[in-house]
Each structure stands twice: as structure tokens, then as C-alpha cells.
Amino acid sequence: MRIQDLGVLNGEILLFGGVYSNLAALEAVIDESGRRGIDPANMICNGDVVAYCADAEACSGAVRALGCAVLSGNCEVQLASDGDDCGCGFDDWSVCSVLSRDWYSHAKNTVTLENKVWMGGLPDRIVFTHEGKRCVVVHGGASDIATFVWPVATDDQIRREVALVQSQVGAVDCVIAGHTGIAMERVVDGVRWVNPGAVGMPPNDGDPRVAFAVMKGQSVSFERLSYDTVKTRDAMIEVGLTQGYETAITTGFWPSEDTLPEEMCR
Numbered sequence: 306m307r308i309q310d311l312g313v314l315n316g317e318i319l320l321f322g323g324v325y326s327n328l329a330a331l332e333a334v335i336d337e338s339g340r341r342g343i344d345p346a347n348m349i350c351n352g353d354v355v356a357y358c359a360d361a362e363a364c365s366g367a368v369r370a371l372g373c374a375v376l377s378g379n380c381e382v383q384l385a386s387d388g389d390d391c392g393c394g395f396d397d398w399s400v401c402s403v404l405s406r407d408w409y410s411h412a413k414n415t416v417t418l419e420n421k422v423w424m425g426g427l428p429d430r431i432v433f434t435h436e437g438k439r440c441v442v443v444h445g446g447a448s449d450i451a452t453f454v455w456p457v458a459t460d461d462q463i464r465r466e467v468a469l470v471q472s473q474v475g476a477v478d479c480v481i482a483g484h485t486g487i488a489m490e491r492v493v494d495g496v497r498w499v500n501p502g503a504v505g506m507p508p509n510d511g512d513p514r515v516a517f518a519v520m521k522g523q524s525v526s527f528e529r530l531s532y533d534t535v536k537t538r539d540a541m542i543e544v545g546l547t548q549g550y551e552t553a554i555t556t557g558f559w560p561s562e563d564t565l566p567e568e569m570c571r
Contacts, residue, residue, distance in 0.1 A: 306429045306430060306473060307377075307426075307427075307428040307429050307430070308428060308429065308430045308431075308432060308473075308474060309374065309428035309430070309431045309432070310431075310432050310433070311349075311374055311431060311432070311433035312433065312434070313433070313434045313435070314346075314347055314433050314434070314435050315435075316343075316347055316521075317341065317342075317343050317347060317519050317520065317521045318343070318347045318348070318349065318435060318519065318520040318521075319334075319338050319341070319343045319347065319348045319349070319517060319518075319519055320348075320349055320351065320481055320499070320501040320517060320518045320519070320520060320525075321334055321348070321349075321350055321351070321501055321504050321517040321518075322350050322351035322352050322353060322376075322378070322444075322483035322501060322503065322504065323351075323352075323353050323356070323483055323484075323486050323502070323503025323504055323505050323506065324350070324353065324354045324355070324356075324364050324368065324503075324504045324505045325353060325354075325355070325356035325357045325358050325503065325504070325505025325506050326354075326355050326356055326357060326358035326359060326360050326361040326364050326408075326412060326505065327357075327358040327360070327364070327504065327505035327506070327515075327537050327554075328358075328359075328360035328363045328364050328367065328537070328540075329532050329533045329534075329536045329537045329540075330504050330505055330515050330530075330532045330537065331364055331367055331368070331504060331505070332367070332532075333515075333530055333531070333532035333533075334504050334515075334517055334530060335367070335371060337517075337528075337530055341519070343519075345371050345372045345373040346372075346373070348371070348373035348374070349373060349374045349375075349376070349431060349433075349442055349481070350368060350373055350374070350375045350376065351376045351378070351442050351443075351444060351481060351482065351483035351501070352375070352376045352377055352378020352379070352380070352381060352427075352444040352483055352484070353378035353379065353380045353381070353444070353483065353484070353503075353505075354368050354375070354378070354380070354381065354424075355380045355381070355384060355412045355416060356380050356408060356412070356505065356506075357408050357505065357506060357541075357546070357550040358408075358505055358506075358537055358540070358541055358546070358550070358554075359411070359537070359540040359541045359543065359544045359546055360540060361411065361412035361415050361416050362415045362416050362417060362420065365416055365417075365420040365423070365424070366420065369420070369423060374431055374442075375427055376427060376428060376429075376430075376431050376442050376443075376444055376483075377424065377427035377428060377429055377444065377450070378444045378450070378483065378484070379444065379445070379450045379451045379484070380409075380412070381424035381425075381427055382424075382450060383409075384412065384413060384416055384421050384424055385421050385422070385424040385425030386425070387413075387421075390409055407545075407546060407548055408546055408548070408550070411544060411545075411546060429450075430442065430443060430470075430473065430474055432474055432477075435520060436522060436523055438478040438479055438523075439475075439476065439477045439478050439479075440477060440478065440479040440480070440481060441470055441474050441477045441479070441480055441481070442480075442481045442482075443466075443470060443480060443481070443482050443483075444482065444483055444484050445482065445483070445484035445485075446466045446469075446470075446482060446484075447466045447467075447469035447470035447473060447480075448465070448466060448469055450484075451484065452466070452484070453484060453485055454466060454482055454484075454485065454489075454498065454500070455485055455487065455489070455565070455566050455569065456487060456489040456491075456500075456569070457566050457568055457569060458491070460491075460493045463491060463493045463498050464493050464494060466480070466498075467480060467493065467494070467496045467498070477496065478495075478496060478497065479496065479497040479498075479499060480496065480497070480498050480499070481499050481500075481501070482498065482499070482500050483500060483501070483503070485500060486502065486503035486506055486508060487500065487502060487503075487508045487509070487569075488500055488501055488502030488508065488516050488518065488527045490525055490527070497525075499518065499525050501516065501517050501518030501525075501527070502515070502516025502517065502518065502527065503515060503516060504516070504517060506550065506553060506554070506559070507553065507554075507557040507558075508557075509553075509557070509558055509559045509562065509565070509569075509571075510557060510558075511556070511557040511558055512529065512557045513531075513534050513554065513555055513556065513557045514529040514530055514531050514532075514557075515529070515530055515532065516528065516529055516530070517530065534554050534555045535555065537554050538551045538552075538554045538555055541554070548560065549561075558571075
């Protein structure tokens with residue numbers, strides 16, 4: 306397990322992930338970080354730079370050029386190892402699993418070897434201290450890179466994930482995760498579990514704005530951001546990625562709702 310220790314971070318920290326090959330959204334978040342005066346040294350990406358949208362190579366290059374800390378997501382692991390699928394952890398014949406074949410193939414064919422090698426060297430855990438609290442970044446969960454910890458997860462599931470990650474990196478006060486694409490914050494036994502949401506795809510709520518979070522003081526602020534959704538949609542159509550995610554970009558609703566817990570479906 307590769308663990309990157311960022312040491313002590315001061316000031317506001319911008320947390321983001323799930324870029325999903327959405328270049329216009331990524332550029333909007335980078336612009337927003339500049340507007341807020343947050344330096345790349347205080348930005349952390351929790352993985353899945355590449356996925357549903359058209360600009361896998363451009364997003365990989367843009368994140369590398371930004372120079373922020375980047376965690377390995379399941380998509381990075383699969384691309385770096387020349388895997389046959391995205392390794393997202395969905396059931397084999399779920400809508401998302403079926404639709405992923407096209408976008409994963411597109412990403413696999415367009416991301417350069419140089420960027421795949423970069424992906425292969427990304428850390429599995431990132432740790433840092435902020436405001437006296439020790440934090441760890443995972444992708445899905447501590448038990449598996451593609452573990453789903455949804456906002457409706459039981460306290461016991463979160464408790465198990467926290468216990469496991471603490472056996473890996475030591476005691477922590479906060480776990481920052483991703484993978485689900487839906488923002489959340491929970492506190493279980495005094496440990497916070499935070500998911501900043503996804504930059505590249507809206508959280509299935511009918512609002513096309515994408516999500517990130519900012520840690521400041523002892524709190525986390527969950528933010529939504531507008532960007533040029535038509536540009537992203539048209540780029541997907543141009544390269545033939547028309548499985549339904551191109552519609553989700555502008556409508557805010559996923560074509561793959563069957564992956565959600567029943568209580569989170571419309």
C-alpha cells in the first residue's frame with residue numbers, strides 16, 4: 306500500500322474527485338479554486354480523474370499540470386494495469402456496468418502511456434493534518450477501492466471502514482472518500498466520514514451543477530458549481546459516447562439509477 310503524507314496543511318482545503326473526463330467541469334473547479342485563493346498545494350483529488358466523459362487524456366494532463374495531491378481511484382488502477390473494465394464494483398449486468406464498456410474503451414484508447422504510468426504511481430492513501438485533526442483520503446473505502454459508502458450507509462458499515470483504515474494508517478479524526486459521486490458527511494463514534502461529491506457528473510438530483518467541498522476551520526462546506534454543460538455534452542456526442550451519460554450532464558439525472566440503494570432512487 307502506497308501512503309502519501311502531506312504533513313500539516315493550513316488554511317482552506319479544496320476536496321474534489323470524480324472528474325470523470327469532464328474537462329469543462331474540471332477547468333471550472335480550477336478557476337474556482339483560484340477565485341477562492343486556494344493554492345494547488347491545498348487541493349486534494351480523491352480519484353477517478355477518468356470515466357464517463359470525452360476528455361480522458363486532457364483531464365489527466367490538466368490534473369497533473371495542476372500539481373495537487375491525487376489519490377488512485379479504481380479507474381486509474383484499471384487503466385494503469387491495462388484492465389479490461391473500469392473495476393467500479395457494479396453488478397455485471399447493471400446499467401452502469403453495461404454502459405461503462407464504451408466509455409472505458411474510449412479512455413483506454415485515448416489516455417497515453419505516459420499518463421497511464423503516472424496513474425500507476427498514485428498513492429492508495431493520502432494522510433494529512435488540518436486544524437489539529439488527522440485526516441486520511443481513501444477512494445471507495447478501506448475494505449476495497451470500489452466500496453460504496455452511500456449517505457444511507459449504516460453506522461456499522463462506516464464503523465467497520467473506519468476501524469480498517471485506522472489499522473492501515475493509524476488513528477484518524479476524519480476519513481475523506483469518494484467513488485459514489487454523491488456528497489455526504491457523517492460522524493460515527495467521533496470520526497467524520499466526508500465525501501465531497503463528484504466534479505464530472507451531477508449527483509442524480511435534477512441539478513446539472515457539479516460538486517466539491519472545502520474544509521475550513523473545523524467544518525466542511527459542500528459546494529455546487531455551474532459550468533458549460535453543453536460543451537461537455539457535445540464533446541461526448543462527437544466521440545460517440547451517447548449511452549445516456551451525455552444526457553445526465555444537462556438534466557442532472559443518471560441513466561444508471563439501478564446502482565443506487567433503493568431509498569435513494571426517484
